[in-house]
Amino acid sequence: MTAGLYGERKALRKLRDDVQDEILAQLKSDSVDKDSFELVLKQSWSEVEARIPKVAKAFAEYHAVLEPERRGEFAEKMEKRRERMKDGHRRRFLSFSEESNSAEDVNGKIADRLDLSVEQEKQMLPVTEELYGERTALRQARLNVYNEVLAQLKSDTADAPKLESVLRSGWSVIDERIPIVVQAFAEAHAVLIPEQRAEFVEKIERRKERRKNRRKHRRKHRWYHWH
Numbered sequence: 477m478t479a480g481l482y483g484e485r486k487a488l489r490k491l492r493d494d495v496q497d498e499i500l501a502q503l504k505s506d507s508v509d510k511d512s513f514e515l516v517l518k519q520s521w522s523e524v525e526a527r528i529p530k531v532a533k534a535f536a537e538y539h540a541v542l543e544p545e546r547r548g549e550f551a552e553k554m555e556k557r558r559e560r561m562k563d564g565h566r567r568r569f570l571s572f573s574e575e576s577n578s579a580e581d582v583n584g585k586i587a588d589r590l591d592l593s594v595e596q597e598k599q600m601l602p603v604t605e606e607l608y609g610e611r612t613a614l615r616q617a618r619l620n621v622y623n624e625v626l627a628q629l630k631s632d633t634a635d636a637p638k639l640e641s642v643l644r645s646g647w648s649v650i651d652e653r654i655p656i657v658v659q660a661f662a663e664a665h666a667v668l669i670p671e672q673r674a675e676f677v678e679k680i681e682r683r684k685e686r687r688k689n690r691r692k693h694r695r696k697h698r699w700y701h702w703h
Contacts, residue, residue: 484527484534491520493684499661500680503673508662517654525647532640535625539634551629558622561615579608590672599667603660610653617649 498516502508539547583604587597624642628634665673 484530488524488527491523495520496680496684500677502661502665503677503680506670508665510658510662513661514654514658517658518651521647521651521654525644525651528640528643528647532636532643535628535639536634536636539628544632547629551626554622554626554629558619558626561618561622579605582608590668590676592667592672596667600664603663603667606656606660610656613649614653617646621646 495516498513502513542550580601583597583601586592586600586604592600620642624639628639668676
């Protein structure tokens, strides 16, 4: 059971890395190939959908072997994470938090972080407004998953079909918005000059390296823990 779930986790990480590599390739290019970008996103997201039944089944199996106290510990951790997400506390380079009261506010932060000119900031605003308008649906889809997992952790039994249904609903919310994301990315790409895109690439690559190092650290910690 653990080996199977770990394998799925590795596969999902690979999909995330593939998408990130495509983003980097597009940023390094003089223009965005929207068809290629959308194809990569659609293919990767379709593979996520194919794994939803396995994830729901694995959750139910874990639920069945965990003691109530252990489930309670997991639930407590998830509740803290959910509250941080609701409050907008996310360590992301470009994030739309509850602290940002408008698309203009978010756009100003983007302009500061990417060192945009006044004209670029004006050109970027419609893109930011488009994405900002989608934030509620995306956040709610994620919260729905958290809420369902929490409810099942607090229950004596898991309901795999119900969890699968909630996961599929969340999947659909994102799938429907992939064309919007691709178009917004292309428009933002056109606003940025090569030096700004290069800075963005550098930030993403540094984040990839930090994530890679964290994985190594966790594996090392587990080795000492078990041996």
